[in-house]
Amino acid sequence: MEIFNQLINIVDQNPESILVIRQQTEQRLPSHQHDKAQLLLVYGGIAYLQTNEKDFYIPSNHYIWIPKNYPHNLMFNTQDLYIINLYFPSDGVSGFYDELGIYPVSKLLSEMLSFSEKWQGNYYKGSWEFEFLTTLRNVLSKENLKKFSIQLPTTDDQRLNAIIDHVRNRLREDLSLDTIAQQFGMSVRSLTRLFQTKLHITFIQYLKMLRIIRAMELIKDTDLNITEIAYEVGYSNISAFSNNFQQLTNMRPSEFKLK
Incomplete structure (x- = not known):
């Protein structure tokens, strides 16, 4: 429970920041939620995201968008999995960002992630990193990609x-x-x-x-x-x-x- 509480504190202690975490932080934690929305990217394997209604499967080179205050927990069965977590403050975006969804990582998104591959920690409004990451988030709703559809009801x-x-x-x-x-x-x-x-x-x-x-x-x-x-x-x-x-x-x- 200590690790669980630390994660929630890290994510939500700076409500206005965009937080970047490049590690398997959320593995096997109990169901939890954040005040921030979460962009979780998966490479090298398959991640499993459980919610109250369904189990979602996130294959390599895909991402899942998790709206703010959406209860979930993450699991995976390989140590080779590489995960990137980006946590975004709520700033009035809606529509696409109100729904949980899994999508392939496009060439554009891949290039933006590659550009920011060494970024870690909190980034605040007024910095160019914050503006870049906000643009990255805004790109998601513009790509009109087809949702990955494997989700098992529980x-x-x-x-x-x-x-x-x-x-x-x-x-x-x-x-x-x-x-x-x-x-x-x-x-x-x-x-x-x-x-x-x-x-x-x-x-x-x-x-x-x-x-x-x-x-x-x-x-x-x-x-x-x-x-x-x-x-x-x-x-x-x-x-x-x-x-x-x-x-x-x-x-x-x-x-x-x-x-």
């Missing part, structure tokens, strides 16, 4: 979480609604209703996202080739795997591997 329903854990551990198997319903002593209709009522998503949609998330992890964390990864997450058709991967991530598996 539930407190113990029965459904047991089913999800079962599915998560057997992704390479031929999973079907009929099979899972039978294994848990339920009718297909009851299982379908459970997913739609508690998660507002179908079983097939949830399974597809679980498989693509696992594929993303394997691409970054192993030396398996794309065909091996497709089979590992339950696809016998490589074309179907590639198409589903692109549908959810806006890129082909081979492109993701290079990020």
Whole structure:
């Protein structure tokens, strides 16, 4: 809790500053929020951001915008991950900045981050660094980039979480609604209703996202080739795997591997 309190104090102790932190500060902290909005950039792996409603997956070379006072906690499973945190004071911006969203790092944003790569700490109004970082933030809403769309709804329903854990551990198997319903002593209709009522998503949609998330992890964390990864997450058709991967991530598996 001491580290947790220190982080909140560091972020919000200077309400008017823009704060730059280039380290994995927020890993595995309890759910928390800041008076400042947060721009969190991820390189070299996958970060996991949990909120009260959903789990968000942030792949390498992407960023997530977290509005001010938005409860969240961050997790990741690799030490090779490089994270940049920029915390912005509230100064009347709205629209794009009122919503949590994940987007790819554009060439322009990458160049601006490269220019400021040695900056660390607080920057105040009146300094050219403050103006530069404010411009960087303002660029985000002008780029009209497509949101990264993998986000898993969560539930407190113990029965459904047991089913999800079962599915998560057997992704390479031929999973079907009929099979899972039978294994848990339920009718297909009851299982379908459970997913739609508690998660507002179908079983097939949830399974597809679980498989693509696992594929993303394997691409970054192993030396398996794309065909091996497709089979590992339950696809016998490589074309179907590639198409589903692109549908959810806006890129082909081979492109993701290079990020």
